[in-house]
Amino acid sequence: MTADVVAFWGLAVLLVGSALAVVLTRNLFHSVLWLALALTGTAGLFLLLEAEFLAAVQVLLYAGGVVTVVVFAIVVTERLVGERLSHTSRSVPLGAITAFGLLAGLVVSIAGAPLAGPAPAMPDDLTPELGYAVLTRHVLPFELLGVLLLVALLGAIYFARPED
Amino acid sequence: MGLEAYLFLAATVFAIGLFGVMTRRNTVGILLGVELMLNAVNINLVAFSRFQGDTLGMVFTLFAIAITVAEVAVGLALVILIFRTRRTAMADHLDLLKG
Numbered sequence: 256m257t258a259d260v261v262a263f264w265g266l267a268v269l270l271v272g273s274a275l276a277v278v279l280t281r282n283l284f285h286s287v288l289w290l291a292l293a294l295t296g297t298a299g300l301f302l303l304l305e306a307e308f309l310a311a312v313q314v315l316l317y318a319g320g321v322v323t324v325v326v327f328a329i330v331v332t333e334r335l336v337g338e339r340l341s342h343t344s345r346s347v348p349l350g351a352i353t354a355f356g357l358l359a360g361l362v363v364s365i366a367g368a369p370l371a372g373p374a375p376a377m378p379d380d381l382t383p384e385l386g387y388a389v390l391t392r393h394v395l396p397f398e399l400l401g402v403l404l405l406v407a408l409l410g411a412i413y414f415a416r417p418e419d
Numbered sequence: 420m421g422l423e424a425y426l427f428l429a430a431t432v433f434a435i436g437l438f439g440v441m442t443r444r445n446t447v448g449i450l451l452g453v454e455l456m457l458n459a460v461n462i463n464l465v466a467f468s469r470f471q472g473d474t475l476g477m478v479f480t481l482f483a484i485a486i487t488v489a490e491v492a493v494g495l496a497l498v499i500l501i502f503r504t505r506r507t508a509m510a511d512h513l514d515l516l517k518g
Contacts, residue, residue, distance in 0.1 A: 278439030304469040328495040350441035358434035375472035407489035414496035
């Protein structure tokens, strides 16, 4: 076994385990922390796929930003109610059946799909190429994304403004 | 590792996320399930991008991550707003539109 295979299986176990913990644990706060671990594991997968820049973005924005915001939201809402938020599950059998059905369908279609062969050689560092693509061919979606972020954050501030 | 391995892994994470969305009572818990599903899609995009030798999928992932951040901010603001007015975060209790 090469180092790549070992790393992939290690990350796969980490990712699936922490994802299961996110949906099964009974403590909302622990759920968020497990999600942070799952997102960090995904960053590791991006490193294996030689997307170093995306791995950095994943850790900064996702594991850093999103998890911090969710933790803040939990703390704020718990202060509003003055009690612990309950974090239970319902209709577990139905959910499990649906999830397994979807997984089975996906596995069958992936196994039957004509997929590309071994990965072609890529340049050592893809970051310049990504930056070039974002600022030339995809500059319009990039600018629209800026507008979207501004609007979303203004909307979020408006929703969550202090009561007057 | 081949492309299939990454696709199988992403499919598993997606199914787990769907399970979370379907079974969680708390709206924040549902949001965490959605995060897992989005994450699985990003793995797929990057894996295809790498195995096709084309950076387009990585650019798309970059946009997807940024949009997810905006989605989480708005989603949590809505959760806080619902909390203020209805004093609950349980999705089952939000049935104002029920006939």
